[in-house]
Amino acid sequence: MAFSAGNDSGGPMATINVTPLVDVMLVLLIIFMITAPLMTHKVEIKLPEATLAKPEEAPKTPPITLAIQESGAIYWNDEPVTMDQLESRLSVEAQKTPQPQINVRGDRTAKYRIVNNVVTVAQKQGMRKVGFVAIKER
Secondary structure (H helix, E strand, C coil): CCCECCCCCCCECCCCCCHHHHHHHHHHHHHHHHHHHHHCCCCCCCCCCCCCCCCCCCCCCCCEEEEECCCCCEEECCEEECHHHHHHHHHHHHCCCCCCCEEEEECCCCCHHHHHHHHHHHHHCCCCCEEECCCCCC
């Protein structure tokens, strides 16, 4: 659709009609003027204050290492134990405050059933901190 410039040449008008552009820009300006204050709306929140005093630390207890070999032998800090001795020792350790951490070190070829039994016994005796030890891959 071509518009005539009003002269008799009959060619299309070469200038841009800026009236629709100004209308669109004014509408956008009004929209931004209304929405800008709404975007800075603040909600008042009372955050807790941090204290600079260090909390009293509980005495650290050394972790207990349970090593499980491929043959099924269980070691309590490098001392061989049976499953019954393990249960009794774990029940004694569970009564202590704070509880020591239990680190389970399973041999690479150890059966999962034995490792699972040791972890289950530790949890049944009331031990809360039971973790696994592995070597980081190089």
